[in-house]
Amino acid sequence: MEEEKLNIISLPVEDDKEIIPEMEVIEAEQGGREFEVETKNLSVSFNGRPAISDINLSVRKQTATAIIGPSGCGKSTFLRALNFMHDMIPKSKVTGEIIINKHSISEYDTVDLRKKVGMVFQKPNPFPKMSIFENVVSGLKMNGNKDKKNLNEVAENCLKHAGLWEEVKDRLKEPAVSLSGGQQQRLCIARTIAVSPEIILMDEPTSALDPISTQKIEELIFNLKKEFTILVVTHNMQQAARVSDHTAFFYMGKLVEYSRTRRMFTNPKEKLTEEYITGKFG
Amino acid sequence: MEETVQQYTSVFAKPKNLRRRKIVNSTMLFLCVVAAIISILPLFYIFFYTTKSGISSLNWDFFTQMPKPVGEAGGGMANGIIGTLILVSLGSVIGIPVGVMAGIYVTEYSGGLFSNLVKFVTDVLSGVPSIIIGIFAYGVIVIPMQGFSTIAGSFALGILMVPTITRITEEMLKLVPQSLREASLALGVSRWKTTLQIVLRTASGGIITGILLAIARAAGETAPLLFTAFGNRFWSTDLNQPIASLPVQIFNYAISPFEDWHNQAWAGALVLILLVFVVNLIVRIVTRDKFANKV
Structure with missing residues (x-):
């Protein structure tokens, strides 16, 4: 930790002033990866009451970004906007632009977009009437894939990816709800990656889990970002520090600070960020 | 201070109306049981009576x-x-x-x-x-x-x-x-x-x-x-x-x-x-x- 701190402090001072130069530093560090998710002046309101306003945030391919902030600050709202999830809620209004993979999401069909942008929810939500196997392949199956051999391969692959294969390989036919909470959440992650998305949104994926399960999920996130772009909402500051490359701090519907995680947790630019991270409020 | 102590001990003291409360409790419980029985009786009665009267003509x-x-x-x-x-x-x-x-x-x-x-x-x-x-x-x-x-x-x-x-x-x-x-x-x-x-x-x-x-x-x-x-x-x-x-x-x-x-x-x-x-x-x-x- 001390080492890291020194490292950060030794960065050029002008880096601290703007997000954009900071991004250049990251670009150099991460080999100039392209932006996968960009939002421009993204605002969401419910019933005319704004939940988030003017969010400008760019996330690079195959990185993990943590979104932190106190309850009700709009973290989940932001995440769900990236997946058209507000469609389901009457009287919600989304303005501004979301660009995924260089295309504005207005160019995508909702259903196609969601195949690219998967989501893992706060509470594990396996489909209760399906077996473990059926759950993993449910996305493919419901979209018309009937190739048994292919489905078996995908299921094995995804379960291995999610670190669940060894635990469930002999009980694939058993109901998914017979698994423990942590296993269920890994099953949900396997289910999400089965439809081969590019981006995975995680909305407090470990808040309903015990510490050991949490650790497993965190390790998983760390591994998954080699292939997927991950945005994870979390209340757990240590978790953000452990798993993410970048951190965005939301407060009262605004993006207060967005920078490299190491910097955010050692030398935040904004006073508000520092106060939140050190536990003075939130 | 004294007051709280008194409150505290009163939890363990025998309430004055304990007898009445016990009687009310058992009466209400009894009425609930009776109601539950009444609610299942008609079905049993119907089934029993229909079977008794109808079985002889059933072939x-x-x-x-x-x-x-x-x-x-x-x-x-x-x-x-x-x-x-x-x-x-x-x-x-x-x-x-x-x-x-x-x-x-x-x-x-x-x-x-x-x-x-x-x-x-x-x-x-x-x-x-x-x-x-x-x-x-x-x-x-x-x-x-x-x-x-x-x-x-x-x-x-x-x-x-x-x-x-x-x-x-x-x-x-x-x-x-x-x-x-x-x-x-x-x-x-x-x-x-x-x-x-x-x-x-x-x-x-x-x-x-x-x-x-x-x-x-x-x-x-x-x-x-x-x-x-x-x-x-x-x-x-x-x-x-x-x-x-x-x-x-x-x-x-x-x-x-x-x-x-x-x-x-x-x-x-x-x-x-x-x-x-x-x-x-x-x-x-x-x-x-x-x-x-x-x-």
Whole structure:
């Protein structure tokens, strides 16, 4: 930790002033990866009451970004906007632009977009009437894939990816709800990656889990970002520090600070960020 | 300080009205037990009495023979049994899809005013006396077709089933957590597939119970059949002709002055109860949850 701190402090001072130069530093560090998710002046309101306003945030391919902030600050709202999830809620209004993979999401069909942008929810939500196997392949199956051999391969692959294969390989036919909470959440992650998305949104994926399960999920996130772009909402500051490359701090519907995680947790630019991270409020 | 100590100790002190509280407690408990017993008594009594009175007339002939003319012994209600099966099946063909789809629309797709209107109207409809439903079917089917018919009877039963099924479907779909819908949508599954394969599948147990309740009720209805299917002493499976049904036959036999017809009416009642029971059992077995005993 001390080492890291020194490292950060030794960065050029002008880096601290703007997000954009900071991004250049990251670009150099991460080999100039392209932006996968960009939002421009993204605002969401419910019933005319704004939940988030003017969010400008760019996330690079195959990185993990943590979104932190106190309850009700709009973290989940932001995440769900990236997946058209507000469609389901009457009287919600989304303005501004979301660009995924260089295309504005207005160019995508909702259903196609969601195949690219998967989501893992706060509470594990396996489909209760399906077996473990059926759950993993449910996305493919419901979209018309009937190739048994292919489905078996995908299921094995995804379960291995999610670190669940060894635990469930002999009980694939058993109901998914017979698994423990942590296993269920890994099953949900396997289910999400089965439809081969590019981006995975995680909305407090470990808040309903015990510490050991949490650790497993965190390790998983760390591994998954080699292939997927991950945005994870979390209340757990240590978790953000452990798993993410970048951190965005939301407060009262605004993006207060967005920078490299190491910097955010050692030398935040904004006073508000520092106060939140050190536990003075939130 | 002293006060809190006193409060603290008073928890352990014997309250003054302990005796009275104990008496009230046991009296209320006793009344609840009595009420519970009263609520199950009628069913046992009905089952016991129907079996006792009907079993003597129940034989193979009852299921295979037609009703005999007045004065002749024997005969059965084969036409009534088949008639009821046809009427209820056709009624289900009308009632189940309409009920389930209306329930889906109300919970999954429409919001606000129209949804509340549908809820209110189905509630009122389920309270409408069944004979009124019969008059309605008489008006819209029997008069234009110029005659009583199986179709009219089935229509009346179908209408009767709709509100029960709509309401239960709605209640059951509401119990499906929103997170399951979101999970499915987030996999890139379209809305209608989500509704069909996740929401409906998850709620299927409760919806099937509702459908069975509606079927059981429709099978036992006499009033809406009186001036729609009318009844028929002869064998008929023609959809455009009047058709026999167990409830109407039971009604006719029970109000007749003949002793052996009374006995046959009891047997008919027993068969009707068994019929509903068997249909229940079959549907339960066919649609049983494969994970029911594993979780």
